[in-house]
Amino acid sequence: MDLAEIIKPENLVYKKPNLLTNKTMHYCPGCSHGVAHKLLAEVIEELDIQEKTIGVSPVGCSVFAYNYISIDWQEAAHGRAPAVATGISRVNPDKVVFTYQGDGDLASIGTAEIMHACNRGENMVVIFINNAIYGMTGGQMAPTTLLGQVTATTPCGRDLERNGYPLKITELIGQLPGTSYVTRQSVHTPAASRKCKKAIKKAFENALAKKGTSFVEIVSTCNSGWRMTPVDANNWMEENMFPFYPVGDIKDAEKAGPEAFTKKN
Amino acid sequence: MGELRLMKGNEVIAEAAIRCGCDGYFGYPITPQSEVMETLMAREPWDETGMVVLQAESEVASINMVYGAAGSGKKVMTSSSSPGISLMAEGISYIAGAELPCVIVNVQRGGPGLGTIQPSQADYFQSTKGGGHGDYKLIVLAPASVQEMNDFVELAFQLAFKYRNPAMILSDGAIGQMMEKVELSDFQPRLTAEEIKARYGSWATTGKTADRDYNIVTSLEMDSAKMEHNNLRFQEKYRTMEEEEVRYEMIECDDADYVLVAFGSSARICQKSVDIARAKGLKVGLLRPITLFPFPKKSIAELAKRVKGFLTVEMNAGQMIEDVQLAVGCSGNNVPVKHFGRMGGIIPTPGEVAEALEQKLIGG
Numbered sequence: 001m002d003l004a005e006i007i008k009p010e011n012l013v014y015k016k017p018n019l020l021t022n023k024t025m026h027y028c029p030g031c032s033h034g035v036a037h038k039l040l041a042e043v044i045e046e047l048d049i050q051e052k053t054i055g056v057s058p059v060g061c062s063v064f065a066y067n068y069i070s071i072d073w074q075e076a077a078h079g080r081a082p083a084v085a086t087g088i089s090r091v092n093p094d095k096v097v098f099t100y101q102g103d104g105d106l107a108s109i110g111t112a113e114i115m116h117a118c119n120r121g122e123n124m125v126v127i128f129i130n131n132a133i134y135g136m137t138g139g140q141m142a143p144t145t146l147l148g149q150v151t152a153t154t155p156c157g158r159d160l161e162r163n164g165y166p167l168k169i170t171e172l173i174g175q176l177p178g179t180s181y182v183t184r185q186s187v188h189t190p191a192a193s194r195k196c197k198k199a200i201k202k203a204f205e206n207a208l209a210k211k212g213t214s215f216v217e218i219v220s221t222c223n224s225g226w227r228m229t230p231v232d233a234n235n236w237m238e239e240n241m242f243p244f245y246p247v248g249d250i251k252d253a254e255k256a257g258p259e260a261f262t263k264k265n
Numbered sequence: 266m267g268e269l270r271l272m273k274g275n276e277v278i279a280e281a282a283i284r285c286g287c288d289g290y291f292g293y294p295i296t297p298q299s300e301v302m303e304t305l306m307a308r309e310p311w312d313e314t315g316m317v318v319l320q321a322e323s324e325v326a327s328i329n330m331v332y333g334a335a336g337s338g339k340k341v342m343t344s345s346s347s348p349g350i351s352l353m354a355e356g357i358s359y360i361a362g363a364e365l366p367c368v369i370v371n372v373q374r375g376g377p378g379l380g381t382i383q384p385s386q387a388d389y390f391q392s393t394k395g396g397g398h399g400d401y402k403l404i405v406l407a408p409a410s411v412q413e414m415n416d417f418v419e420l421a422f423q424l425a426f427k428y429r430n431p432a433m434i435l436s437d438g439a440i441g442q443m444m445e446k447v448e449l450s451d452f453q454p455r456l457t458a459e460e461i462k463a464r465y466g467s468w469a470t471t472g473k474t475a476d477r478d479y480n481i482v483t484s485l486e487m488d489s490a491k492m493e494h495n496n497l498r499f500q501e502k503y504r505t506m507e508e509e510e511v512r513y514e515m516i517e518c519d520d521a522d523y524v525l526v527a528f529g530s531s532a533r534i535c536q537k538s539v540d541i542a543r544a545k546g547l548k549v550g551l552l553r554p555i556t557l558f559p560f561p562k563k564s565i566a567e568l569a570k571r572v573k574g575f576l577t578v579e580m581n582a583g584q585m586i587e588d589v590q591l592a593v594g595c596s597g598n599n600v601p602v603k604h605f606g607r608m609g610g611i612i613p614t615p616g617e618v619a620e621a622l623e624q625k626l627i628g629g
Binding site for chain 1: 288289291317319321322323325326327329330331332333334335336337339341355356359363427458471472473474479480481482485497621
């Protein structure tokens, strides 16, 4: 069988989503961002909403998310993506707006913006990449860094007295009546990725149905920041992250509103 | 003749925004400008024109909402007062860096810090020299009347869109709070989605369609050569503004020996000071910069060739005086430039200004 025979439509079992651009990703090998981007591109493509989707990228490793998915993008200041998305969404109610934010961006410097946007129930999707570390700046402690976890600014491990507790912000978001769907997913196995894609799709369908804010946390690896191989990072995540950040739906309501409080957890 | 009303400066900002076809206002309460958002909320423009009005959780959020909405090609604005503008500095720098058009109203109060709620002009440096990080300029308009609070809203939007640059209306607590007769502008419709796509679709996030590549609104560029290129383009834009957009008013300067230079509230007071001085037989005029950036430096340099001195009158410790000194320095005729100011929310009286003129300049 030569190459020409292999490249036939009937032999096609997998292809890059059309919306993913051909730019080489700057993410480290093993990083979860690449998979998350691919799932996002697949969902936007399957829902056929390229023309009405506006993405807001954060400050952090995914600041360049706009290089990889062929939709209109705005790049926000650190932590301000939910406010930027609010502005876009409010004056463009026909558009589907999402933010893509890391844990430093969303759960530290941008805490006010994410809480208030979710509490107002802005009609938008939030993709929250939680890898428990600041990746782009070189592996410093994040608000989500686990107790005992070694980072560039907690060289002896995160210490409770010095650094306080890791923040379960997704559980807090689940308490806000403005959110209709709050879930925590991961992309470390094909099965997990499929579940995560379903969650992302539901979030975008909610935005199309004007169901307020939908929030998808993806517990992720940062093998470079964690100083591990990609495989070790996946194992470490399963052993250490999942017990503290359990995967699953936190809230799945028909619509946002006072009655849409947490069902689970 | 448009509709005549007796209104507060802050209320007029709101009314002018609705009438000029503004798409959205995002703000946070702060004295002495809270009437802007209060008036908008009471007017309920979402029913009348479809304009969005949103009370944000902070000034930080409101300026970033402006960033997002402006990035989609919409005509949007915010207003605040000095401490709130400081909080917005980050967002304003991003808006300038991403080259987005928007209008920011600063109804100044005295500082530094929490300062006072009384009027001040101490944000001159912050407004005209950047305010946030990086090399950027705002177009700065300084209204001296309630009428100009009306007129400058649409003017600021026109300039903001012409240059894809944030424009600031630098007012103060006196102009914001005082009531005057105002001739309101006629209503103009908001642009439709199709009009926005046709005008701004080359850069705004109107949604990626098959007829164009996708748009990215960003101030980020990691390649230093490209980032320098961006900076050079911004500087070229600012130079064009300096060539084409300078606005000022000259009052009784034709035969003047001495010229007061003042903007906003101070210029209103100085008009009376000119009368007082003229009654004493002193040939005094007033130059009122209307655009603080671009600054009317050429006109001041021209005046410097034939007058005996300048007195800047500002409700601050002496900020605009530096621009006047630079302009006079360029004239080749180094006549004295002095400053008279009050701070902390105190508004100078016409008499004190006339007295300062005699003491600091004429007698000195």
